[in-house]
Amino acid sequence: MATERTSLFIFFGGTGDLAYRKLYPSMFNLYKKGTLREHFAVIGTSRNKLTDQAFQDEVRKSLGTAKSDKEAEKFISHFFYEAHDVTDKEHYSVLRDRANELDKQFKLQGNRIFYLSLAPSFFGTVAGYLKETGLTDSQGFDRLIIEKPFGRDFDSAKQLNDALSKSFEEDQIFRIDHYLGKEMIQNIEAVRFGNTLVESLWNNRYIDNIQVTLSEKLGVEERASYYDNSGALRDMVQNHIMQIVSLLAMEQPVSFTDVDIRAEKVKALRSLRVYNVADASTNFVRGQYGAGDSQRAYRDEDNVPHDSTNETFVAGKLLFDNYRWSGTPFYIRTGKMLADKFTRVDVVFKKPLIDIFSFPQNHNAPLEANVLTMYIEPKAGFTLRLNAKTNGQGFQTTPINLDYFVDDKDSKETPEPYERLLHDTMKGDGTNFASWSEVSYAWRFVDQIRKVWDLQQPEFPNYTPGSMGPAAADELIQRDHRQWVYRLNK
Numbered sequence: 001m002a003t004e005r006t007s008l009f010i011f012f013g014g015t016g017d018l019a020y021r022k023l024y025p026s027m028f029n030l031y032k033k034g035t036l037r038e039h040f041a042v043i044g045t046s047r048n049k050l051t052d053q054a055f056q057d058e059v060r061k062s063l064g065t066a067k068s069d070k071e072a073e074k075f076i077s078h079f080f081y082e083a084h085d086v087t088d089k090e091h092y093s094v095l096r097d098r099a100n101e102l103d104k105q106f107k108l109q110g111n112r113i114f115y116l117s118l119a120p121s122f123f124g125t126v127a128g129y130l131k132e133t134g135l136t137d138s139q140g141f142d143r144l145i146i147e148k149p150f151g152r153d154f155d156s157a158k159q160l161n162d163a164l165s166k167s168f169e170e171d172q173i174f175r176i177d178h179y180l181g182k183e184m185i186q187n188i189e190a191v192r193f194g195n196t197l198v199e200s201l202w203n204n205r206y207i208d209n210i211q212v213t214l215s216e217k218l219g220v221e222e223r224a225s226y227y228d229n230s231g232a233l234r235d236m237v238q239n240h241i242m243q244i245v246s247l248l249a250m251e252q253p254v255s256f257t258d259v260d261i262r263a264e265k266v267k268a269l270r271s272l273r274v275y276n277v278a279d280a281s282t283n284f285v286r287g288q289y290g291a292g293d294s295q296r297a298y299r300d301e302d303n304v305p306h307d308s309t310n311e312t313f314v315a316g317k318l319l320f321d322n323y324r325w326s327g328t329p330f331y332i333r334t335g336k337m338l339a340d341k342f343t344r345v346d347v348v349f350k351k352p353l354i355d356i357f358s359f360p361q362n363h364n365a366p367l368e369a370n371v372l373t374m375y376i377e378p379k380a381g382f383t384l385r386l387n388a389k390t391n392g393q394g395f396q397t398t399p400i401n402l403d404y405f406v407d408d409k410d411s412k413e414t415p416e417p418y419e420r421l422l423h424d425t426m427k428g429d430g431t432n433f434a435s436w437s438e439v440s441y442a443w444r445f446v447d448q449i450r451k452v453w454d455l456q457q458p459e460f461p462n463y464t465p466g467s468m469g470p471a472a473a474d475e476l477i478q479r480d481h482r483q484w485v486y487r488l489n490k
């Protein structure tokens with residue numbers, strides 16, 4: 001049985017899609033595993049007028065359970081509701097009184113977690129009123145979880161952070177990125193620092209390039225209004241991809257603690273080369289999907305302007321100016337309406353300096369590069385591609401794969417990202433959350449790309465649904481005499 005954690009959760013945006021679809025089911029998983037038992041409570045808030053009972057009914061629906069499920073009913077009995085206007089200071093006094101009441105009822109020791117699933121423009125307002133009205137004056141811990149987007153650029157992100165910093169210390173702020181809760185993302189550290197074989201080769205002397213691909217099969221769906229003001233660069237690169245890249249690029253931390261891991265991620269991001277105008281134009285490409293067989297073009301989607309220049313695809317080349325990675329590029333790409341939905345990392349090692357098997361008289365194909373592939377989703381596991389002799393007469397070589405994939409039984413028992421991250425927040429472990437320093441360096445890099453693109457008129461649409469993006473994404477890597485490890489029709 002897991003260690004029981006004690007806390008009051010206050011969800012701002014507690015009747016939203018994220019809360020019902022991800023947060024409450026994740027909390028129920030923690031309840032069934034014993035992390036939550038008797039000493040926890042939840043206050044959901046939104047502008048909607050609901051009773052506690054009506055809110056509990058909605059939570060039950062989100063869990064997919066019946067009233068006959070005694071375990072679920074006991075869990076749901078810890079949920080309460082307050083209609084709340086985040087801009088009205090008086091409402092926080094009502095919230096404070098309810099929090100104090102539940103603190104006594106469930107013996108919560110004054111521990112409070114505030115989850116802001118709201119528009120970023122309200123972050124500073126909520127944080128300020130929480131402090132001013134005494135909601136953070138309890139004797140236990142106070143922790144603030146905020147959802148992305150954390151700003152639109154460095155300046156707006158800094159304004160948000162400055163507003164939060166007036167009420168909460170940096171170690172109290174948990175900037176959630178659900179990718180950091182994925183099992184195989186966390187496995188990056190285990191593979192790197194738990195294996196001498198891997199870590200001794202994890203540098204520019206042995207690695208030719210590293211590729212990170214986040215591919216989405218669907219289009220913008222119901223997110224069109226938000227997405228057209230964000231785009232793939234802000235929506236995926238600034239947060240998810242930069243976090244993955246920092247884990248791949250960082251040095252080994254002094255200890256496996258959130259402070260030391262974050263310090264090394266920041267050092268890596270500090271060494272990331274921020275491009276000038278010419279280099280940004282050369283090393284980053286963007287795309288927007290057109291129409292397919294039964295798919296509308298992006299510009300024909302609901303709530304999307306017909307002349308939109310918003311990108312639905314990004315590919316780029318990242319360079320780190322440090323001793324470990326100088327000269328080894330990191331290639332990234334992400335987009336909507338691509339061939340399939342998956343996330344993977346391909347680590348391409350350098351070929352032997354001399355290929356003794358490919359002399360003309362041997363009639364043997366050149367050796368292929370060794371590749372370590374980390375499959376993040378939907379399947380989870382690793383593949384290591386090696387060269388070996390074919391079975392039979394003569395001496396021919398062929399690539400073979402050494403595979404490990406999480407089986408169905410283990411996969412079902414793997415914690416969901418939000419389950420893991422809520423658990424980490426209760427522990428006070430910030431390892432899998434982005435620090436302000438990480439966010440700031442990521443924005444500085446992305447802002448330069450955005451500024452260059454804003455000066456140019458793209459030729460959209462430039463790729464078809466079901467492909468892997470525009471031809472320029474392939475040309476980007478082919479200029480360096482390389483190719484994507486995952487490609488269609490290879």
